[in-house]
Amino acid sequence: MERSIYRYYIALYLIAQALVGMSSLDGYSDADDSGLALSNSSFVLLGGVLPIHPANDHGTCGDLDGSILQRAEAIAFAVSKINSNPTLLPPGIKLAFYIRDSCLLVNTALDRTLDFITGSIGIGNNATSYRVSGIIGETQSTISIAMASLLRLFRIPLVSPYSTASELSDKTLYEYFLRIPPPDNYQSAALVDLIIYFNWTYIITINSGDTYGRDGINRFNNILNSRNGSKRCIAARIEISFPSPSESEFDNAAAAFMDPLVVNASAVVLFGHYIIAVGVLDALKRHNVTRRLFWVGSDSWGDSLDGIYPNLVSNLVSVVPTTFSSKEFDHYFQSLHISNHTSNPWFAEYWQAVFNCTLTTNNSNLIPCNVANQSISSKLGYVQDSYVPLTIDAVYAFAYAIRNLQMDKCNGSGLCKAILSTGDPQSRLFISGEMLKPYLFKVNFPSQSGSNFTFDKNGDSTIALYTIKNLQFLNGSFMYVPVGTWSNAKVSSPLIFTQQVVWNNYQGSIVSQCSSPCQAGKYRLPSSPCCWKCVDCSGDKDYSDGISCSQCGESSAPNQFKNACVPIQVSYYRIGDPGAIVILSIASLGILVTIFVIVIFIAHSNHKIIKATSREVTIFLLAGVLLSYVVPFLFVTRPSAIMCGIRWIGAGFSFSISFSALLVRTIRIHRIFNRPLSTKKPLFLGSISQVMFTLMLIGIQVVILVVWFVVEHSGARYKYGSTTGEVMCSQSPYSAISVTFGYNFLLLLLTTYFAFLTRRVPKNFNETRYINLTAYSLVIILVVLLPTYFGTASLGALYQTTSLLLTMVLSASVVLGAILVSRLVYLFRNLYGGMLAPETTAHVDMHANRDTDIIENGAVCHELENGLDGSERMNCDASILTETPETTAHVDMHANRDTHIIENGAVCHELEN
Secondary structure, eight states: OHHHHHHHHHHHHHHHHHHHOOOOOOOEESOOHHHHHHOOSEEEEEEEEEOSSOBOTTSSBOSOOHHHHHHHHHHHHHHHHHHTOTTTSOTTEEEEEEEEEOTTOHHHHHHHHHHHHHTOOOBTTBOOOOOOSEEEOOSSHHHHHHHHHHHHHTTOOEEESSOOOGGGGOTTTOTTEEESSOOHHHHHHHHHHHHHHTTOOEEEEEEESSHHHHHHHHHHHHHHHHHHTTSSEEEEEEEEOSSSOOHHHHHHHHHHHTOTTTTTOOEEEEESOHHHHHHHHHHHHHTTOOSOOEEEEOTTTTTTOOTTHHHHHOSEEEEEEOOOOOHHHHHHHHHOOTTTOOSOTTHHHHHHHHHTEESSSSOTTSEEOOGGGOOGGGSTTOOOOTTHHHHHHHHHHHHHHHHHHHHHHOSSSSOOGGGBSSSOTTSOOOBOHHHHHHHHHTOEEEOTTSSEEEBOTTSOBSOOEEEEEEEEEETTEEEEEEEEEEETTOSSOOEEESSOOOOTTOOSOOOOOSSOOOOTTEEEEEEETTEEEEEEOOSTTEEEOSSOEEEOOTTEEEOTTSSSEEEOOEEOOOTTSHHHHHHHHHHHHHHHHHHHHHHHHHHTTTSHHHHTTOHHHHHHHHHHHHHHHHHHHHTTSOOOHHHHHHHHHHHHHHHHHHHHHHHHHHHHHHHHHSOOOOSSOOSSOSHHHHHHHHHHHHHHHHHHHHHHHHHHTOOEEEEEOSSOEEEEEOSOHHHHHHHHHHHHHHHHHHHHHHHHHTOSSOTTOTHHHHHHHHHHHHHHHHHHHHHHHHHTGGGOHHHHHHHHHHHHHHHHHHHIIIIIIHHHHHHHIIIIIOOSOTTOOOOOOOSTTOOOOOOOTTOOOOOOTTOSSSSOOOOOOGGGSOOSTTOOOOOOOSTTOOOOOOOTTOOOOOOOO
């Protein structure tokens, strides 16, 4: 819309100018009539359009702006310095300038621009047509857009030291526009980085309703959304007309601050002009908006508030292009004096404003100026305008472009026909803008900042360097203090703070958010894009970051604050568990008793009673019992691949040792007592045979366990609940218990069977009674406790392990008490009790055709002569003896067998039927 208006206006104005003709207008030039006439050099005229008197509220030219006057003098300073440099411009070429006042009004700026285009420039009384080769200006992007649109039609370059609107980078529309400061897209990015740095999530934006403000804030919003998605939102978007905003617009802006949905937003980004900023601050004061606000300002107003406004804004950071002051310009400007600087038609006005005096007699309200004692250098408060160096660089850009063009196209000194628009070097017209433009885009010269300046393909500066300024109250007044920089050269971290930002009269966290962060264990339930309610996470495994709920993994659970997951402490069968304490206590006692039995057996290994217990098989029983007591200690360690295998192999192996030895012993007794009468010697009743049978039975269990260990892939398995976990062996409990007890249970059943068959032995032969007791007890234990193992599976590994270990220690205790400890009782009674009469012994010859048993006075039992197999010796069981002085024994070995009567001290002979 704005472009169409400008083009329409330009067409009408050109028609009007054609009808009116040439006009002579006031301006600031470095050449008068005589200067132009006497010059032997070809001069190139540069135009300047600056708002020396910015428009007032009535839309007319207002009071003089001293900072803009400095920029006008910067053009004059730069031209003078260039012309005095013999190596910069080719011989015979000089620069000249002519500056016009735009009053910061679009129409006035276009009037001045058309004067430069048509050559309607009257310098003094000379009405000669002077055309410009390039123009420097304007301060506002809106005006620059209008001027660039017009100058494009006439191919005249426009270089602006001030305008930053991103639209001007479009070379399809503004191909003859170039600028010294970076475009606003960089400034918008810097503003976003500030918002992110302060972690503000709910923001009010205000912009002026022109190209500068609208494009700048739109780009700000786009960058903000692209970087952070929905994490940061705009609470209110306020646009105020420019250049003539109404008071009602400012009132509406203040009312927006008090909207219930906006009151929590304390960060304000204002991308607009000075009059917009002061208008908003006045409206907030009128409407008594007293909550603390934190302002982020663009370059057009962010470091230029004065008067009462710093107190109103109070907390402010702003982004302004980084500039470097020129000491040479300070010396030049401070040396200017009203008495000798008459070429600038506005300097007298500036002098009167600075010294608050009058140079005429018409103003009785001011004292006359004492010019003899006044100088700018003596006036306190002089500060070089920040855009002066950029203005100087703009003039130098033209100078270097003209030099390079002349050196390429002209042979010799001065201007030549090849580069002039009319081809006549004496016409004092202008250099062809079409030829000058590419040389402008390619200039490379040392700028006032000290670094080389170049344009990119869009006519923008290749360097975007901004200063972050902070309004601080120092030494009784507000000052704009540089606190950081932003540079497009530092892609990863463009924003760098060199000192701390100060928020005046404020202590506490600087927040700007719609809703307070949710506490741990809660999530956000949005009620609008940036506002929410906090709702509890419902799951036991849920944790939250204050934004959303997430579930912890299987092996973790929420911490006590429910803001993170922590590993679940897994439980396993530990030595401190109640069940483990009981079982390990029994096992420890069992180990001590077993060791005691072993020590006694070793100490009395040659005693007749020990010999009579079949010592070799007894060794296996003791080993199996001891191992059964040791294995439970393996179950109180943390499960692992090796440990799990050792546990089950140890359990199965220990049972197989005990049960194999018990079975071999029972079968031996069965064969002795239940053998048919025969004269043939029984086979495999010797000790070596018994050991070999026992090892064979144990070996079968070992093979089963090894095969199972290889196939099952032993390891640890974890089972987790919501807050608790268990680690257990990964083997299937069914397969593990099967290989551990299946084969052993078969051994036990066989033992029970043969023990049952040997129940009809002499009543004084109590060995079989103990074997029967042991076998029946073990069967009961396994039948009762093993189902319990599977029944406690749902309760966890701790209960299962307890039932398993209880089975082991009880089984070992039965074998230890019934088989082994009973032998010790006989031994101790024999050694220390004096229970047997010295003259009485009895021996039962258990087989027909057996050798003679030699029973000596006081002896219990003696070995059979020469063994049954010629090399082995079999010890009689001590329990076949009676314990009374008149001891007799009756062995009913078969039906119809005769009775053997053993007289005191006699030799036993077997009577055949």
